[in-house]
Amino acid sequence: MANSQPVATLYDAPMWQSLAREHMQLQSCGHCGTLRYPPGPICSACTSMDYHWTDLSGGGQILSWVRFHRAYFDDHPPPYNAVAVRLDEGPIVVSNLIGPEPEGEWIGRRVRLTYRCHLDRTQHAFMLFEQS
Amino acid sequence: MTGSLSGVASVIGIGQSDWVGDHSRVRAGERPHDSYGYGAQAFLSALADSGIARDEIDGLIVGPTTAYERVGELLGLNVRWGGQADAMTAVMEACMAIHAGLASVVALVYGNDQRSAQVNYGGPDAQGGAAFLAYVYHAPWGFTSQGALYAMMARRYMHERGLSEAELGEVAVAQRLAASRNPRALMRKPISIEDYLASPFICEPLHLFDYCLINDGGVALIIAEAGKARSIGRAPVAIKGVGRYDLNRGATSLEPRLLDYYLPAQQAVAAQVFEMASLGPEDMDALQIYDSFSLHIPLALEGYGYCPVGGAGRFMRETGISLAKGLPVNTSGGHLSESYMQGWNHQIEAVRQVRGEAGDHQVEGCRHVHYSSDVAGKAISIIYGA
Ligand SMILES: [Zn+2]
Numbered sequence: 001m002a003n004s005q006p007v008a009t010l011y012d013a014p015m016w017q018s019l020a021r022e023h024m025q026l027q028s029c030g031h032c033g034t035l036r037y038p039p040g041p042i043c044s045a046c047t048s049m050d051y052h053w054t055d056l057s058g059g060g061q062i063l064s065w066v067r068f069h070r071a072y073f074d075d076h077p078p079p080y081n082a083v084a085v086r087l088d089e090g091p092i093v094v095s096n097l098i099g100p101e102p103e104g105e106w107i108g109r110r111v112r113l114t115y116r117c118h119l120d121r122t123q124h125a126f127m128l129f130e131q132s
Numbered sequence: 133m134t135g136s137l138s139g140v141a142s143v144i145g146i147g148q149s150d151w152v153g154d155h156s157r158v159r160a161g162e163r164p165h166d167s168y169g170y171g172a173q174a175f176l177s178a179l180a181d182s183g184i185a186r187d188e189i190d191g192l193i194v195g196p197t198t199a200y201e202r203v204g205e206l207l208g209l210n211v212r213w214g215g216q217a218d219a220m221t222a223v224m225e226a227c228m229a230i231h232a233g234l235a236s237v238v239a240l241v242y243g244n245d246q247r248s249a250q251v252n253y254g255g256p257d258a259q260g261g262a263a264f265l266a267y268v269y270h271a272p273w274g275f276t277s278q279g280a281l282y283a284m285m286a287r288r289y290m291h292e293r294g295l296s297e298a299e300l301g302e303v304a305v306a307q308r309l310a311a312s313r314n315p316r317a318l319m320r321k322p323i324s325i326e327d328y329l330a331s332p333f334i335c336e337p338l339h340l341f342d343y344c345l346i347n348d349g350g351v352a353l354i355i356a357e358a359g360k361a362r363s364i365g366r367a368p369v370a371i372k373g374v375g376r377y378d379l380n381r382g383a384t385s386l387e388p389r390l391l392d393y394y395l396p397a398q399q400a401v402a403a404q405v406f407e408m409a410s411l412g413p414e415d416m417d418a419l420q421i422y423d424s425f426s427l428h429i430p431l432a433l434e435g436y437g438y439c440p441v442g443g444a445g446r447f448m449r450e451t452g453i454s455l456a457k458g459l460p461v462n463t464s465g466g467h468l469s470e471s472y473m474q475g476w477n478h479q480i481e482a483v484r485q486v487r488g489e490a491g492d493h494q495v496e497g498c499r500h501v502h503y504s505s506d507v508a509g510k511a512i513s514i515i516y517g518a
Binding site: 003 | 268271272288291382385386
């Protein structure tokens with residue numbers, strides 16, 4: 001095994017820099033305003049290649065979640081969760097829920113964006129909204 | 133229908149390597165063959181089954197795990213037309229090439245040494261990331277392996293459509309029953325729903341028995357132009373319809389999985405493939421569904437109209453999807469219990485069923501078999517018939 005590593009295309013780098021500042025930004029389409037995740041060269045909604053980096057409200061909702069019971073990476077010893085969060089701005093982001101876990105159903109719970117230092121990088125994570 | 137591929141081509145030969153024997157040898161630490169060796173064994177077996185001579189082959193498609201030229205070199209095949217594709221695309225492309233007059237007899241050859249070569253489908257060197265960004269993009273959060281992608285999809289699907297854990301378990305139980313009657317299957321000990329529920333989670337909510345096997349092996353098919361196929365003698369199995377629709381938008385952020393459950397793709401393919409074949413779901417005697425994970429089965433049952441949307445759990449529990457009850461699905465045991473040949477074993481099982489040569493796992497009076505795959509939201513169907 002080895003540690004997990006981010007995919008780092010030309011378009012991902014500014015996002016990871018924004019995470020390092022604990023101020024996550026995504027590209028917003030210059031034509032239709034659609035946010036891109038993962039970052040990329042073109043808007044898949046309207047095909048405009050214009051964009052600017054924009055702040056996020058930090059709000060979102062859990063669409064689904066899993067719990068790993070098998071080790072795949074040295075830096076992620078099981079058990080650990082992963083959540084699919086629909087950001088209020090639209091994109092779906094896969095991340096980790098940190099802090100207290102929901103009692104009962106996870107799907108539909110409100111969460112807020114937070115940050116976690118992991119190895120030599122800062123990455124996004126989410127916490128239950130009630131715990132804010 | 134103008135331009136229809138229905139009845140253009142037929143399968144005249146099928147073959148495979150010795151999955152069971154080689155699995156034992158690999159588990160004992162041996163490496164019986166590499167991907168090329170398994171493919172070669174399967175090719176020889178399919179060629180013998182077809183009864184044609186090697187020099188009658190004028191087209192070659194190889195699976196994604198081997199280099200096209202090297203397979204052609206090893207098998208001594210100079211051809212008019214060729215390529216590289218996964219199982220379902222390979223069958224479709226063979227039909228297209230034959231229809232276009234670019235080839236008349238196409239050999240499809242697949243070999244994979246994934247078990248003995250210790251291929252990883254999750255973790256730092258997860259296979260498939262070059263083709264599917266979702267397989268590697270979420271790694272920083274520990275979210276890796278195709279099983280995890282289906283676990284994420286399954287959790288929401290079970291919540292939204294009301295599928296229970298025990299109902300999903302019907303898939304593993306039914307396919308193990310089929311494998312118990314199939315001497316070519318690797319996992320033949322029957323299991324119950326209780327065994328399923330007691331099996332460990334790998335990526336929760338999916339259990340061990342929801343996951344495909346990982347083993348070495350090869351599969352080959354010989355597909356010929358329909359007129360030529362009829363002249364060869366033994367009963368060819370016709371390809372009556374093919375269809376495809378790919379969901380690409382939002383794929384890396386899992387939108388086709390978590391928002392659509394692949395349904396729009398499958399419904400588009402259903403309309404195409406059933407019209408092309410002039411047949412409907414009610415005409416199908418057995419289904420072969422690509423089952424890297426059990427979840428593919430309820431998705432396909434709903435997507436192709438075998439049950440109402442949201443009705444798969446009840447269908448699997450009450451109507452049944454096994455050789456013992458209802459509409460038989462993955463009659464050889466599939467990827468979960470027979471062999472993980474990445475959709476290729478489903479093709480030769482479909483042919484065996486239509487030929488009536490499936491032995492103890494034969495579906496009585498089987499005339500039409502529907503094959504479906506929906507890996508990563510790329511839905512493909514093939515209908516095989518007598
Ligand atoms: Zn746009």
